[in-house]
Amino acid sequence: MALKHDWTKEEILEIYNKPFMELLYEAATIHREHHDPNTVQVSTLLSIKTGGCPEDCGYCPQAARYHTDLEGNDLMSVNQVKAQALRAKASGSSRVCMGAAWRNVKDGEEFDNVLEMVRTINKLDMEVCCTLGMLTENQAERLAEAGLYAYNHNLDSSEEYYKEVISTRGYQDRLDTIGNVRKTNVTVCSGGIIGMGESEADRAGMLVALSTLNPQPESVPINALVPVEGTPLAEQQQVPIWDMIKMVATTRIVMPETQVRLSAGRTQMSREGQAMCFFAGANSIFAGDKLLTTPNPDVSEDMEMFKMLGLNPQKAFEKKSQPESVAAENSQFQSQGEKPKWSRPAHKIDRNLEAQQKAKTKA
Ligand code: SF4
Numbered sequence: 001m002a003l004k005h006d007w008t009k010e011e012i013l014e015i016y017n018k019p020f021m022e023l024l025y026e027a028a029t030i031h032r033e034h035h036d037p038n039t040v041q042v043s044t045l046l047s048i049k050t051g052g053c054p055e056d057c058g059y060c061p062q063a064a065r066y067h068t069d070l071e072g073n074d075l076m077s078v079n080q081v082k083a084q085a086l087r088a089k090a091s092g093s094s095r096v097c098m099g100a101a102w103r104n105v106k107d108g109e110e111f112d113n114v115l116e117m118v119r120t121i122n123k124l125d126m127e128v129c130c131t132l133g134m135l136t137e138n139q140a141e142r143l144a145e146a147g148l149y150a151y152n153h154n155l156d157s158s159e160e161y162y163k164e165v166i167s168t169r170g171y172q173d174r175l176d177t178i179g180n181v182r183k184t185n186v187t188v189c190s191g192g193i194i195g196m197g198e199s200e201a202d203r204a205g206m207l208v209a210l211s212t213l214n215p216q217p218e219s220v221p222i223n224a225l226v227p228v229e230g231t232p233l234a235e236q237q238q239v240p241i242w243d244m245i246k247m248v249a250t251t252r253i254v255m256p257e258t259q260v261r262l263s264a265g266r267t268q269m270s271r272e273g274q275a276m277c278f279f280a281g282a283n284s285i286f287a288g289d290k291l292l293t294t295p296n297p298d299v300s301e302d303m304e305m306f307k308m309l310g311l312n313p314q315k316a317f318e319k320k321s322q323p324e325s326v327a328a329e330n331s332q333f334q335s336q337g338e339k340p341k342w343s344r345p346a347h348k349i350d351r352n353l354e355a356q357q358k359a360k361t362k363a
Contacts, residue, residue, distance in 0.1 A: 005214045007254050012204040012211075016250045020242070024280055027249035031281040034256045040306070041095065041259060041284040041314040042299075043129070044088035048117065049075045049100035049110075055133075057156075058165040058232040059196060059225055062101040068230035075100065075110050081117045085124055091299045092313045093287055095127035097152060103169070104134035111139070115146040122147035127317060129189060134173060137180040144184035149317075150219060151181040152189040158205025161198040165233075171209075178213070187218040191261065194247055195225035195239035203247060211254040219284070220258050222247050224265025239265065241273040245280050252281025259284050271305050278309065 015023065031037055051072025053062045061068040085096045098117060105111055114132065121128040130143065131152035143151065156162055159171045174190075181188050192206045210217055224239040244265070251260050262282040266274060287299045306313065 007211045009204045023249050027252040027280045030256050039314045040311050042093045042287045043095040044093040045097045045286045048098045053101035055168045061228040066231045078116050082120050085121045097129040099131045102133040105132045105139050118146040134177045140180045140184045144186045148186050150187045150189045153177045156192045158202040161202040189219035190217045191221035193223040216255045221261035221263040223263040245276045248277045248282045249280035
């Protein structure tokens, strides 16, 4: 079946509320058809500029207006970033994601430094991702030229609930940035947070917004809110693990080819809970004892968990293998003059690899 891009909230809610075992079985089956179930990507998230953000995201200790214990930092140097990336690579990460607490990217010295960081990590043969706030088309193009692999810009929640959490920029601003990234070879990473007080319909609404993008994002992080004292969402209750598993499974079903990232909130999850998330289709985690500013399991604990579950960290730029059944189906489609099911993501990855190689040759 070709990817579906017209999911409705009702259809997604129906999936989310299936009997748990049925939901898990369906998600795990789809996961196996599109991904190697024993491979999980390990990414390292690096806060290259911390705190002092003018935005008012209700969950974020980096917003300057909230009184938290967070210690801010100016933009790191290229050498500092390179040293951290080398450490991440040595401990099994294949991707470095650099986050800066900015409302939007401003042209000038700081952006030039970020471009240099992208080139530097690219030369280490690691995938490099950035999350820097809103981007113009030209800035997205410059990041692509520097060899950026992915750009993260989360939708956070449904369009309706988003307004309850953030007032300083709109949902459409987010979609516009995603649109600007889409015009380049850079892959799109966009997801959200559960546990902010949203309803199940809001969770489904967020998945509608993501899955109806065409193409769908190559990567969708699912975060569980980590309430931080001093932020408006400090008093929120921890999200039940069942909700996380259901959310991961539903995301896998509506976006079969996407890399689903089990992101913030893992310190509150048992290994059994995380294993269920992997079974339900999560195939990426963030490693390192901090996720930008909130706690995260230590990388050695994660590697122990991988060993216990027989999971292997994904290599950088590893192309998703096309299952034989899909290959056979595709050759049948092609002989009938139809578009093959796997053509879009493979093509996207090829273009991205080409851009990486071009950036390396230039450097
Ligand atoms: S989530 Fe990003 S944009 Fe929002 S306050 Fe935090 S750093 Fe700023």
